[in-house]
Amino acid sequence: xxxxxxxxxxxxxxxxxxxxxxxxxxxxxxxxxxxxxxxxxxxxxxxxxxxxxxxxxxxxxxxxxxxxxxxxxxxxxxxxxxxxxxxxxxxxxxxxxxxxxxxxxxxxxxxxxxxxxxxxxxxxxxxxxxxxxxxxxxxxxxxxxxxxxxxxxxxxxxxxxxxxxxxxxxxxxxxxxxxxxxxxxxxxxxxxxxxxxxxxxxxxxxxxxxxxxxxxxxxxxxxxxxxxxxxxxxxxxxxxxxxxxxxxxxxxxxxxxxxxxxxxxxxxxxxxxxxxxxxxxxxxxxxxxxxxxxxxxxxxxxxxxxxxxxxxxxxxxxxxxxxxxxxxxxxxxxxxxxxxxxxxxxxxxxxxxxxxxxxxxxxxxxxxxxxxxxxxxxxxxxxxxxxxxxxxxxxxxxxxxxxxxxxxxxxxxxxxxxxxxxxxxxxxxxxxxxxxxxxxxxxxxxxxxxxxxxxxxxxxxxxxxxxxxxxxxx
Ligand code: HEC
Ligand code: HEC
Ligand code: HEC
Ligand code: HEC
Ligand code: HEC
Ligand code: HEC
Ligand code: HEC
Ligand code: HEC
Ligand code: HEC
Ligand code: HEC
Numbered sequence: 001x002x003x004x005x006x007x008x009x010x011x012x013x014x015x016x017x018x019x020x021x022x023x024x025x026x027x028x029x030x031x032x033x034x035x036x037x038x039x040x041x042x043x044x045x046x047x048x049x050x051x052x053x054x055x056x057x058x059x060x061x062x063x064x065x066x067x068x069x070x071x072x073x074x075x076x077x078x079x080x081x082x083x084x085x086x087x088x089x090x091x092x093x094x095x096x097x098x099x100x101x102x103x104x105x106x107x108x109x110x111x112x113x114x115x116x117x118x119x120x121x122x123x124x125x126x127x128x129x130x131x132x133x134x135x136x137x138x139x140x141x142x143x144x145x146x147x148x149x150x151x152x153x154x155x156x157x158x159x160x161x162x163x164x165x166x167x168x169x170x171x172x173x174x175x176x177x178x179x180x181x182x183x184x185x186x187x188x189x190x191x192x193x194x195x196x197x198x199x200x201x202x203x204x205x206x207x208x209x210x211x212x213x214x215x216x217x218x219x220x221x222x223x224x225x226x227x228x229x230x231x232x233x234x235x236x237x238x239x240x241x242x243x244x245x246x247x248x249x250x251x252x253x254x255x256x257x258x259x260x261x262x263x264x265x266x267x268x269x270x271x272x273x274x275x276x277x278x279x280x281x282x283x284x285x286x287x288x289x290x291x292x293x294x295x296x297x298x299x300x301x302x303x304x305x306x307x308x309x310x311x312x313x314x315x316x317x318x319x320x321x322x323x324x325x326x327x328x329x330x331x332x333x334x335x336x337x338x339x340x341x342x343x344x345x346x347x348x349x350x351x352x353x354x355x356x357x358x359x360x361x362x363x364x365x366x367x368x369x370x371x372x373x374x375x376x377x378x379x380x381x382x383x384x385x386x387x388x389x390x391x392x393x394x395x396x397x398x399x400x401x402x403x404x405x406x407x408x409x410x411x412x413x414x415x416x417x418x419x420x421x422x423x424x425x426x427x428x429x430x431x432x433x434x435x436x437x438x439x440x441x442x443x444x445x446x447x448x449x450x451x452x453x454x455x456x457x458x459x460x461x462x463x464x465x466x467x468x469x470x471x472x473x474x
Contacts, residue, residue, distance in 0.1 A: 006373045036120035040129030046118070046294070048300045054204075063110040068291065072407055076171040076414070085109045114138075129410075139167075150458040151466060164434035165451030167414065174416030177460070179426075184457050186425025197376035197422055198388055205398060206249060206281075220247040226268055227253040233332075240333035250378060251281070275325050284393075286325075288403035294323050295403075307347045318347040337369050340382035354383065355442040385409070387418045412439075427457055 012177065030047055038046040045051055052064045073081065085108045108114070115131045117393055137158035146153050161167050167175060210217050222238050231253075233241075241247055258267040258278050275298065279286040290299035297305045306324040307314035321327055328343040329336075361379035368378030385405040389398060408414045412433045420429035432438055434451035454462075 034118045034145065036118040038118045039131040042117065042311070043133065043311065044297050044305060045300050045302065048302065051300060052117070053473050060112055060117075062110055062112075065115075071290075072404075073170055076173050078170045078175075079172045080108070080169055082109050082111070106260075110416055113274055126163055148465070152454075152463050160452070163452050164411075165430040166456060167409050167450070168413055171411070171414050171470050174413045174426075174430075180456055180460055183421070183426035184460060186427065188425055188428035190421075190423060190425055196374070197383060199376065200388055200401060201399045203245065203249070217248075218250050220250055225253050227257065231257075231269060231271075237332050240330075244332070244334045246334065278325050284400060285403045289325070292357075292404040292406050294327075296456070300323070312348070313349050313350045315349045321347060337380075340380035340386075341365065344381045344385075351440050352442050353381075355440065355444060359444040361443060384415060430456070 005090065030049060032047060037043075042052075052060055054061055074093070097425035114134055114252075116133050117131055139161040140158040143158075143161075147156070162169070165175070173179075207217065219244070222242050224242075225238065227233065241253075254267075254269070256273055257269050257271070259270045260266070260274050260275060275286060275289070275295075289295040294305060297303065304324055305321055306322055327347075328339040330338075341356075361383075362466070364373055365378035365380045365383075367373035382401070386401050386403060387408060388399050389402045389447045390399045392398075402408065402418075408418055413430070415433065416426065416429055424432075428447070431447035431449070431451050432443060435447045435449075438445060438447055450458075
């Protein structure tokens with residue numbers, strides 16, 4: 001018996017060393033070959049080995065990281081892009097840094113220098129969901145001279161560079177010096193009307209598009225629904241569809257339900273068409289959703305994510321709800337106010353979520369949906385996590401809902417510009433986001449204090465004073 005087991009283990013060991021089983025076995029068994037626990041960032045897709053590893057060997061593909069994260073890093077103007085470390089002209093300029101860092105620069109051309117995965121030694125597991133490996137004072141490797149170059153940085157420990165509200169490694173867009181300078185005197189609450197959440201403009205864009213085609217929009221009713229005769233929909237569901245923006249914009253039953261039959265290429269009716277059908281008209285929303293922690297499994301062709309599989313606390317009653325477009329937007333009624341808060345609360349059950357109802361934000365949201373507060377003055381879960389972003393697409397500005405809730409989540413200073421600054425001053429917002437207890441209570445109180453001692457704003461004032469004195473000397 002025991003001999004048999006040893007044999008099996010020996011066979012397994014050799015086969016693994018040969019890299020054979022790694023590729024020959026597909027499906028859940030592959031989990032056995034994971035060397036350790038996969039980070040929070042990627043565990044949902046851990047069984048899709050080929051998403052990150054080469055087919056022929058166990059190497060990690062650098063392009064894989066970039067194909068999934070490159071777009072975001074580029075949009076936020078990554079302050080440490082690998083290109084910076086790879087370009088030959090820069091390399092020359094950076095040579096002194098490079099030598100000092102004992103080639104940290106060379107290594108920094110690879111994502112996995114700093115981000116690792118499923119390590120059995122627990123190295124990355126202890127550092128949150130990002131698989132970070134570098135020692136706390138890592139920044140010193142390349143920025144050792146910062147204390148000489150900046151009086152304000154004298155005496156600061158290198159372990160504090162990444163402290164809340166100071167610096168981010170990739171996305172520094174809410175924290176760079178000029179930005180801090182431009183907003184340092186803002187009051188906690190900005191209450192001007194234009195400083196509120198902008199209006200979505202998908203409907204206008206669609207109307208314009210229809211006009212450009214030389215067509216006009218025909219509002220549909222129950223009488224003009226084009227489902228085949230044998231398809232029955234409950235009367236209240238028909239009314240739900242008739243009352244939505246879809247029916248008003250001429251989107252008929254078959255626009256969603258007719259799906260291409262794979263072998264024949266014919267359009268056939270399907271009762272539950274899935275997210276691919278939404279993509280015909282809502283390309284951006286689908287793209288962003290698939291890149292998020294809600295849609296990343298679907299993106300890999302795996303079954304949809306469910307609360308039952310989650311590491312975050314979720315409601316027991318939600319265990320088997322499948323995460324698709326319809327988990328927030330029900331099939332025929334598209335109530336975006338429901339989607340913005342109540343939908344989230346069907347599944348999420350962490351302390352932060354459960355505390356939301358005690359916050360001033362929630363009060364403002366109730367006012368807005370009751371029509372007491374102005375449009376865009378309330379704060380729902382979606383205001384912070386699926387914010388309305390204004391961006392240029394094909395040369396034109398548009399405002400749409402960002403369906404990747406992770407794009408503005410971590411490090412949380414990413415939320416400053418697209419969210420908090422619509423209603424709050426920058427110093428207040430930084431302090432609030434640096435206060436972990438306040439996040440847990442979903443901002444039901446004032447920030448406990450300054451984000452760091454001395455704060456970035458104190459340091460900026462000190463620097464400006466020095467510059468002022470220097471100028472007056474001459
Ligand atoms: C999201 C990306 C990702 C997925 C998916 C993934 N891995 Fe990895 N894997 C990595 C990274 C990054 C490393 C490098 C870790 C390091 O350097 O510590 C790695 C390292 C490894 C190693 C160690 C290799 C070595 O050279 O030391 C093994 C073995 C491995 N993975 C197996 C798997 C298997 C089996 C699967 C599928 C069941 C899988 N991985 C899925 C990203 C991934
Ligand atoms: C198939 C697409 C895919 C690949 C390949 C991939 N990632 Fe990810 N990664 C995701 C998604 C989706 C998430 C979760 C959503 C998010 O945080 O952006 C994530 C999360 C992360 C996080 C955590 C971010 C956070 O907010 O906590 C880091 C760091 C990360 N990935 C780095 C990498 C690196 C480095 C590689 C290459 C070894 C890599 N990823 C490969 C899709 C991918
Ligand atoms: C491998 C070398 C390297 C490491 C490690 C490194 N940096 Fe940098 N950093 C650079 C280079 C190169 C620049 C660009 C300098 C320039 O343009 O003069 C830069 C620029 C910056 C800037 C200016 C920001 C901007 O948007 O231009 C800040 C702030 C910064 N780094 C902070 C950090 C922090 C914090 C860490 C530690 C987490 C760190 N750096 C680690 C190489 C590095
Ligand atoms: C020199 C170290 C280093 C390298 C190289 C590096 N990262 Fe990071 N990365 C970090 C640190 C540190 C953080 C934590 C964010 C912070 O504290 O600002 C981070 C965070 C992230 C995040 C979370 C989101 C965000 O905005 O911070 C993603 C995604 C990510 N890295 C992807 C990548 C990819 C993809 C590559 C390769 C192209 C890469 N990183 C290369 C150090 C590195
Ligand atoms: C905007 C896209 C869209 C439009 C327009 C639409 N449906 Fe649906 N319908 C869906 C989706 C998505 C589902 C699947 C819901 C699920 O799986 O939970 C669905 C489900 C159904 C079902 C299955 C039973 C049920 O209640 O879930 C029937 C029957 C149906 N639709 C009929 C219709 C008819 C009739 C019309 C026109 C009056 C129509 N649909 C218009 C998206 C649409
Ligand atoms: C044939 C094109 C088409 C398809 C397919 C389609 N939609 Fe739409 N959708 C539209 C148009 C047009 C509007 C804007 C209508 C308006 O506000 O005037 C819209 C609006 C919406 C809205 C905003 C509603 C509001 O009240 O502001 C949501 C949410 C939405 N669609 C979700 C979906 C989902 C989910 C699917 C897939 C199940 C889907 N749509 C399929 C064309 C489509
Ligand atoms: C986590 C919940 C959630 C999921 C999942 C979700 N949505 Fe949304 N969606 C929202 C919320 C909330 C709004 C409205 C936010 C607002 O008004 O600011 C919205 C708005 C929209 C709109 C309005 C137009 C715009 O400006 O973006 C469309 C279209 C839309 N969603 C399509 C989709 C499609 C297609 C999917 C699936 C790929 C999807 N949504 C998945 C929550 C969700
Ligand atoms: C069908 C259930 C469901 C609904 C509805 C839902 N979520 Fe989620 N959400 C999840 C699951 C499952 C995860 C992944 C958690 C994990 O991996 O542990 C997640 C992840 C997240 C994350 C990322 C957490 C992190 O640490 O990276 C945020 C933020 C989030 N959801 C916010 C929302 C908001 C806001 C809404 C409503 C607009 C919403 N969710 C609606 C199930 C849901
Ligand atoms: C005022 C903005 C704001 C509002 C409103 C808000 N959140 Fe958050 N949420 C945050 C911030 C900030 C974080 C922390 C990000 C970080 O630093 O990890 C967070 C974290 C989360 C996480 C990840 C939790 C974890 O432990 O990793 C989830 C899930 C989430 N929020 C869901 C929700 C839901 C659901 C609602 C509505 C009931 C909501 N949030 C309302 C700002 C907000
Ligand atoms: C759409 C506007 C809006 C947005 C966006 C917004 N807030 Fe608020 N916030 C408010 C309003 C209104 C109040 C209540 C102010 C009052 O009563 O004086 C408030 C109050 C607060 C409070 C104090 C709560 C208390 O009980 O004293 C904190 C902390 C806070 N917000 C943090 C944030 C952070 C952090 C963000 C970004 C993640 C954010 N807010 C985004 C409108 C907003």
